[in-house]
Amino acid sequence: MSQTKQVSTFQCAVCNERVSFNPRDPTTFESKTPHEKFFGMQLTTYRVSHMVGSERHVNTIIVDHMDLFRGHKDAFVEQVKGEKAEQQLWLVSQKPATLESHPFFDCVFIMDRDDSWVLEGVTSSEVRILELARLLAQRVEEAERVYESLPDELNFTIADQDLRVWTKGSRIACGALKGPAAFGSLSTLLKETIREPHRDAIPDKRLLVLGLHAIAVNPKIDSSVLLKLVGDDRLFSKIDFQYIPRIPSIVDRVERKFDFAEEILVPLLSGKASVIDLLEQGQIGRIQKVFDMLEHVERRGLLG
Numbered sequence: 001m002s003q004t005k006q007v008s009t010f011q012c013a014v015c016n017e018r019v020s021f022n023p024r025d026p027t028t029f030e031s032k033t034p035h036e037k038f039f040g041m042q043l044t045t046y047r048v049s050h051m052v053g054s055e056r057h058v059n060t061i062i063v064d065h066m067d068l069f070r071g072h073k074d075a076f077v078e079q080v081k082g083e084k085a086e087q088q089l090w091l092v093s094q095k096p097a098t099l100e101s102h103p104f105f106d107c108v109f110i111m112d113r114d115d116s117w118v119l120e121g122v123t124s125s126e127v128r129i130l131e132l133a134r135l136l137a138q139r140v141e142e143a144e145r146v147y148e149s150l151p152d153e154l155n156f157t158i159a160d161q162d163l164r165v166w167t168k169g170s171r172i173a174c175g176a177l178k179g180p181a182a183f184g185s186l187s188t189l190l191k192e193t194i195r196e197p198h199r200d201a202i203p204d205k206r207l208l209v210l211g212l213h214a215i216a217v218n219p220k221i222d223s224s225v226l227l228k229l230v231g232d233d234r235l236f237s238k239i240d241f242q243y244i245p246r247i248p249s250i251v252d253r254v255e256r257k258f259d260f261a262e263e264i265l266v267p268l269l270s271g272k273a274s275v276i277d278l279l280e281q282g283q284i285g286r287i288q289k290v291f292d293m294l295e296h297v298e299r300r301g302l303l304g
Protein backbone atom coordinates (compact mmCIF):
# COMPACT_ATOMS: atom_id res chain seq x y z
CA MET A 1 0.00 0.00 0.00
CA SER A 2 2.98 2.32 -0.12
CA GLN A 3 2.84 3.35 -3.77
CA THR A 4 1.13 6.64 -4.55
CA LYS A 5 -1.97 6.31 -6.68
CA GLN A 6 -2.15 8.35 -9.88
CA VAL A 7 -5.90 8.70 -9.78
CA SER A 8 -8.22 9.67 -6.95
CA THR A 9 -11.87 8.74 -7.01
CA PHE A 10 -14.82 9.83 -4.94
CA GLN A 11 -18.59 9.81 -5.15
CA CYS A 12 -20.26 13.00 -6.40
CA ALA A 13 -22.33 14.34 -3.50
CA VAL A 14 -24.99 15.58 -5.93
CA CYS A 15 -25.66 12.57 -8.18
CA ASN A 16 -23.63 9.75 -6.54
CA GLU A 17 -21.68 9.10 -9.74
CA ARG A 18 -18.06 8.02 -9.30
CA VAL A 19 -15.74 10.87 -10.28
CA SER A 20 -12.01 10.47 -10.94
CA PHE A 21 -9.22 12.99 -11.16
CA ASN A 22 -5.45 12.98 -11.16
CA PRO A 23 -3.89 15.02 -8.33
CA ARG A 24 -0.72 15.36 -10.48
CA ASP A 25 -2.60 16.76 -13.48
CA PRO A 26 -4.01 20.27 -12.93
CA THR A 27 -6.25 19.96 -16.00
CA THR A 28 -8.37 17.39 -14.13
CA PHE A 29 -9.31 19.69 -11.22
CA GLU A 30 -10.16 23.37 -10.74
CA SER A 31 -8.16 24.25 -7.69
CA LYS A 32 -5.85 22.76 -5.11
CA THR A 33 -5.01 24.00 -1.61
CA PRO A 34 -2.47 22.19 0.60
CA HIS A 35 -2.82 22.39 4.40
CA GLU A 36 -0.72 22.13 7.54
CA LYS A 37 -0.57 18.71 9.19
CA PHE A 38 -3.70 17.55 10.96
CA PHE A 39 -3.57 14.68 13.45
CA GLY A 40 -0.54 13.33 11.60
CA MET A 41 -2.10 13.61 8.13
CA GLN A 42 -0.99 15.81 5.23
CA LEU A 43 -4.25 17.02 3.70
CA THR A 44 -5.08 18.87 0.49
CA THR A 45 -8.35 20.39 -0.71
CA TYR A 46 -9.32 19.86 -4.37
CA ARG A 47 -12.23 21.33 -6.27
CA VAL A 48 -13.37 18.92 -8.97
CA SER A 49 -16.36 19.19 -11.27
CA HIS A 50 -18.15 17.06 -13.83
CA MET A 51 -20.95 17.73 -16.30
CA VAL A 52 -24.33 16.03 -16.23
CA GLY A 53 -26.58 17.29 -19.03
CA SER A 54 -26.72 21.08 -18.72
CA GLU A 55 -25.59 20.98 -15.08
CA ARG A 56 -22.13 21.21 -13.67
CA HIS A 57 -21.67 19.35 -10.35
CA VAL A 58 -18.92 20.93 -8.32
CA ASN A 59 -17.41 18.98 -5.42
CA THR A 60 -14.86 20.25 -2.91
CA ILE A 61 -13.09 17.32 -1.32
CA ILE A 62 -10.27 16.63 1.11
CA VAL A 63 -7.56 14.17 0.08
CA ASP A 64 -4.65 12.81 2.14
CA HIS A 65 -0.97 12.37 1.22
CA MET A 66 -1.76 8.95 -0.30
CA ASP A 67 -4.28 10.69 -2.61
CA LEU A 68 -7.08 8.92 -0.74
CA PHE A 69 -10.43 10.65 -0.35
CA ARG A 70 -10.94 11.79 3.27
CA GLY A 71 -14.10 13.85 3.18
CA HIS A 72 -16.43 16.16 1.36
CA LYS A 73 -16.26 19.85 2.05
CA ASP A 74 -19.17 20.83 -0.13
CA ALA A 75 -20.96 20.17 -3.38
CA PHE A 76 -23.34 22.18 -5.45
CA VAL A 77 -25.08 22.31 -8.82
CA GLU A 78 -24.27 25.08 -11.23
CA GLN A 79 -26.56 25.80 -14.15
CA VAL A 80 -24.53 26.14 -17.29
CA LYS A 81 -25.33 29.45 -18.91
CA GLY A 82 -25.92 29.89 -22.60
CA GLU A 83 -25.57 33.49 -23.66
CA LYS A 84 -24.31 36.08 -21.23
CA ALA A 85 -27.11 38.51 -22.35
CA GLU A 86 -29.94 38.91 -19.84
CA GLN A 87 -28.83 36.99 -16.79
CA GLN A 88 -31.45 35.71 -14.42
CA LEU A 89 -30.48 35.25 -10.80
CA TRP A 90 -30.68 31.63 -9.64
CA LEU A 91 -30.77 30.12 -6.19
CA VAL A 92 -27.89 27.76 -5.37
CA SER A 93 -29.24 24.33 -4.43
CA GLN A 94 -26.90 22.93 -1.89
CA LYS A 95 -27.29 21.04 1.37
CA PRO A 96 -27.96 21.65 4.22
CA ALA A 97 -31.36 23.30 4.30
CA THR A 98 -31.57 27.06 4.68
CA LEU A 99 -32.50 28.14 8.23
CA GLU A 100 -36.13 29.19 8.39
CA SER A 101 -35.72 31.20 11.55
CA HIS A 102 -32.90 32.70 13.56
CA PRO A 103 -32.98 34.53 16.91
CA PHE A 104 -30.94 37.47 15.57
CA PHE A 105 -31.53 37.65 11.80
CA ASP A 106 -34.60 37.88 9.56
CA CYS A 107 -32.66 36.94 6.46
CA VAL A 108 -29.06 36.36 5.42
CA PHE A 109 -27.78 35.69 1.91
CA ILE A 110 -24.72 35.96 -0.30
CA MET A 111 -24.78 36.66 -4.03
CA ASP A 112 -22.43 37.10 -6.98
CA ARG A 113 -23.34 39.84 -9.43
CA ASP A 114 -21.26 38.42 -12.30
CA ASP A 115 -22.15 34.76 -11.88
CA SER A 116 -25.78 35.56 -10.98
CA TRP A 117 -26.23 33.13 -8.09
CA VAL A 118 -27.80 33.68 -4.68
CA LEU A 119 -26.94 31.50 -1.67
CA GLU A 120 -29.34 31.69 1.27
CA GLY A 121 -28.38 31.18 4.92
CA VAL A 122 -31.52 32.39 6.66
CA THR A 123 -34.74 32.75 4.70
CA SER A 124 -37.92 34.65 5.45
CA SER A 125 -41.22 33.36 4.09
CA GLU A 126 -42.39 36.95 3.63
CA VAL A 127 -39.59 37.99 1.32
CA ARG A 128 -39.05 37.14 -2.35
CA ILE A 129 -35.36 36.59 -2.05
CA LEU A 130 -34.38 36.74 -5.74
CA GLU A 131 -36.26 40.00 -6.18
CA LEU A 132 -34.61 41.46 -3.08
CA ALA A 133 -31.21 40.34 -4.38
CA ARG A 134 -31.82 41.91 -7.79
CA LEU A 135 -32.75 45.26 -6.23
CA LEU A 136 -29.78 45.05 -3.86
CA ALA A 137 -27.38 44.52 -6.78
CA GLN A 138 -28.78 47.71 -8.38
CA ARG A 139 -28.23 49.65 -5.16
CA VAL A 140 -24.65 48.45 -4.90
CA GLU A 141 -24.08 49.48 -8.51
CA GLU A 142 -25.52 52.89 -7.70
CA ALA A 143 -23.15 53.24 -4.75
CA GLU A 144 -20.25 52.24 -7.00
CA ARG A 145 -21.04 55.20 -9.24
CA VAL A 146 -21.22 57.60 -6.30
CA TYR A 147 -18.15 56.58 -4.31
CA GLU A 148 -14.56 56.75 -5.52
CA SER A 149 -14.12 53.35 -3.96
CA LEU A 150 -16.90 51.31 -2.51
CA PRO A 151 -16.87 51.08 1.32
CA ASP A 152 -16.56 47.48 2.60
CA GLU A 153 -19.76 47.94 4.54
CA LEU A 154 -23.00 49.60 3.41
CA ASN A 155 -26.58 50.01 4.63
CA PHE A 156 -29.63 49.97 2.38
CA THR A 157 -33.35 49.98 2.98
CA ILE A 158 -35.26 48.02 0.37
CA ALA A 159 -39.04 47.60 0.77
CA ASP A 160 -38.78 48.33 4.49
CA GLN A 161 -35.99 45.78 4.99
CA ASP A 162 -32.96 47.32 6.66
CA LEU A 163 -30.03 45.54 5.08
CA ARG A 164 -26.45 45.49 6.34
CA VAL A 165 -24.28 44.80 3.33
CA TRP A 166 -20.67 43.75 2.77
CA THR A 167 -19.07 43.67 -0.67
CA LYS A 168 -15.93 42.22 -2.23
CA GLY A 169 -15.54 42.40 -5.99
CA SER A 170 -18.62 40.84 -7.56
CA ARG A 171 -19.68 39.31 -4.23
CA ILE A 172 -22.33 40.84 -2.00
CA ALA A 173 -23.24 39.51 1.46
CA CYS A 174 -26.23 40.83 3.29
CA GLY A 175 -28.28 40.43 6.44
CA ALA A 176 -31.47 41.90 7.90
CA LEU A 177 -30.95 42.04 11.67
CA LYS A 178 -33.56 41.80 14.41
CA GLY A 179 -31.33 43.87 16.72
CA PRO A 180 -27.72 44.89 17.19
CA ALA A 181 -26.67 41.95 19.42
CA ALA A 182 -25.04 39.76 16.78
CA PHE A 183 -23.91 42.40 14.30
CA GLY A 184 -20.17 41.98 14.96
CA SER A 185 -20.33 38.19 14.61
CA LEU A 186 -22.36 38.35 11.39
CA SER A 187 -19.90 40.87 9.99
CA THR A 188 -16.97 38.54 10.78
CA LEU A 189 -18.72 35.51 9.30
CA LEU A 190 -19.92 37.14 6.07
CA LYS A 191 -16.74 39.10 5.37
CA GLU A 192 -14.71 35.92 5.71
CA THR A 193 -17.18 33.98 3.56
CA ILE A 194 -16.91 36.38 0.61
CA ARG A 195 -13.13 36.69 0.90
CA GLU A 196 -12.84 33.44 -1.15
CA PRO A 197 -9.94 33.77 -3.57
CA HIS A 198 -11.17 31.24 -6.16
CA ARG A 199 -13.02 33.14 -8.81
CA ASP A 200 -15.65 30.53 -9.54
CA ALA A 201 -16.10 29.00 -6.10
CA ILE A 202 -19.50 29.48 -4.53
CA PRO A 203 -19.04 29.74 -0.73
CA ASP A 204 -19.84 26.64 1.27
CA LYS A 205 -23.40 26.62 2.53
CA ARG A 206 -22.59 24.02 5.23
CA LEU A 207 -20.19 26.49 6.80
CA LEU A 208 -22.48 29.47 6.41
CA VAL A 209 -25.32 27.59 8.13
CA LEU A 210 -23.02 26.21 10.86
CA GLY A 211 -21.65 29.70 11.50
CA LEU A 212 -25.19 31.07 11.78
CA HIS A 213 -26.04 28.25 14.22
CA ALA A 214 -22.98 29.10 16.32
CA ILE A 215 -24.03 32.76 16.41
CA ALA A 216 -27.58 31.74 17.41
CA VAL A 217 -26.12 30.01 20.48
CA ASN A 218 -23.57 32.72 21.25
CA PRO A 219 -24.05 36.09 19.50
CA LYS A 220 -20.74 37.34 20.92
CA ILE A 221 -18.75 34.30 19.83
CA ASP A 222 -15.00 34.84 19.59
CA SER A 223 -14.22 35.91 16.02
CA SER A 224 -11.21 33.56 15.87
CA VAL A 225 -13.60 30.62 16.27
CA LEU A 226 -15.74 31.75 13.33
CA LEU A 227 -12.64 32.35 11.21
CA LYS A 228 -11.32 28.87 11.98
CA LEU A 229 -14.69 27.29 11.19
CA VAL A 230 -14.90 28.99 7.81
CA GLY A 231 -11.22 28.81 6.92
CA ASP A 232 -9.85 25.48 8.08
CA ASP A 233 -10.61 22.74 5.52
CA ARG A 234 -8.91 20.12 7.69
CA LEU A 235 -12.05 20.08 9.83
CA PHE A 236 -13.77 18.18 7.00
CA SER A 237 -11.38 15.26 7.05
CA LYS A 238 -11.97 11.90 8.65
CA ILE A 239 -8.85 10.90 10.51
CA ASP A 240 -6.67 7.88 9.88
CA PHE A 241 -5.39 7.18 13.41
CA GLN A 242 -3.05 4.20 13.52
CA TYR A 243 -3.40 3.25 17.18
CA ILE A 244 -7.07 2.44 17.77
CA PRO A 245 -6.41 0.47 21.02
CA ARG A 246 -4.96 3.63 22.55
CA ILE A 247 -8.14 5.68 22.11
CA PRO A 248 -9.64 4.84 25.56
CA SER A 249 -6.52 5.98 27.41
CA ILE A 250 -6.30 9.20 25.35
CA VAL A 251 -9.97 9.91 26.05
CA ASP A 252 -9.40 9.18 29.73
CA ARG A 253 -6.60 11.74 29.97
CA VAL A 254 -8.45 14.45 28.07
CA GLU A 255 -11.70 13.83 29.97
CA ARG A 256 -10.14 15.18 33.15
CA LYS A 257 -9.97 18.58 31.50
CA PHE A 258 -12.91 18.45 29.05
CA ASP A 259 -15.86 16.44 30.32
CA PHE A 260 -17.25 15.77 26.84
CA ALA A 261 -14.03 14.31 25.43
CA GLU A 262 -15.54 10.91 24.66
CA GLU A 263 -18.35 12.28 22.47
CA ILE A 264 -15.80 14.01 20.26
CA LEU A 265 -12.61 11.98 20.40
CA VAL A 266 -14.01 8.46 19.94
CA PRO A 267 -15.81 9.10 16.61
CA LEU A 268 -13.02 11.41 15.46
CA LEU A 269 -10.04 9.13 16.21
CA SER A 270 -11.82 6.01 14.99
CA GLY A 271 -12.35 7.74 11.62
CA LYS A 272 -16.15 7.66 11.84
CA ALA A 273 -16.80 11.41 11.75
CA SER A 274 -15.05 14.64 10.86
CA VAL A 275 -15.00 17.65 13.18
CA ILE A 276 -17.58 19.32 10.92
CA ASP A 277 -19.83 16.23 11.11
CA LEU A 278 -19.68 16.40 14.90
CA LEU A 279 -20.48 20.11 14.94
CA GLU A 280 -23.46 19.43 12.67
CA GLN A 281 -24.59 16.56 14.88
CA GLY A 282 -25.24 18.71 17.91
CA GLN A 283 -21.86 20.04 19.11
CA ILE A 284 -22.12 23.45 17.45
CA GLY A 285 -23.12 25.12 20.74
CA ARG A 286 -19.75 24.01 22.16
CA ILE A 287 -17.67 24.91 19.12
CA GLN A 288 -15.18 26.96 21.10
CA LYS A 289 -14.63 24.14 23.62
CA VAL A 290 -14.34 21.58 20.81
CA PHE A 291 -11.55 23.64 19.18
CA ASP A 292 -9.85 24.15 22.56
CA MET A 293 -9.91 20.41 23.18
CA LEU A 294 -8.50 19.48 19.76
CA GLU A 295 -5.72 21.99 20.20
CA HIS A 296 -4.99 20.53 23.63
CA VAL A 297 -4.71 17.03 22.13
CA GLU A 298 -2.41 18.19 19.32
CA ARG A 299 -0.26 20.37 21.57
CA ARG A 300 0.23 17.73 24.23
CA GLY A 301 1.27 15.22 21.58
CA LEU A 302 -1.19 12.70 22.98
CA LEU A 303 -1.48 10.99 19.61
CA GLY A 304 2.23 10.50 18.95
Ligand SMILES: [Zn+2]
Nearest residue numbers: 012014015057
Ligand atom coordinates in the same frame (compact mmCIF):
# COMPACT_ATOMS: atom_id res chain seq x y z
ZN1 LIG B 1 -22.59 14.61 -10.05
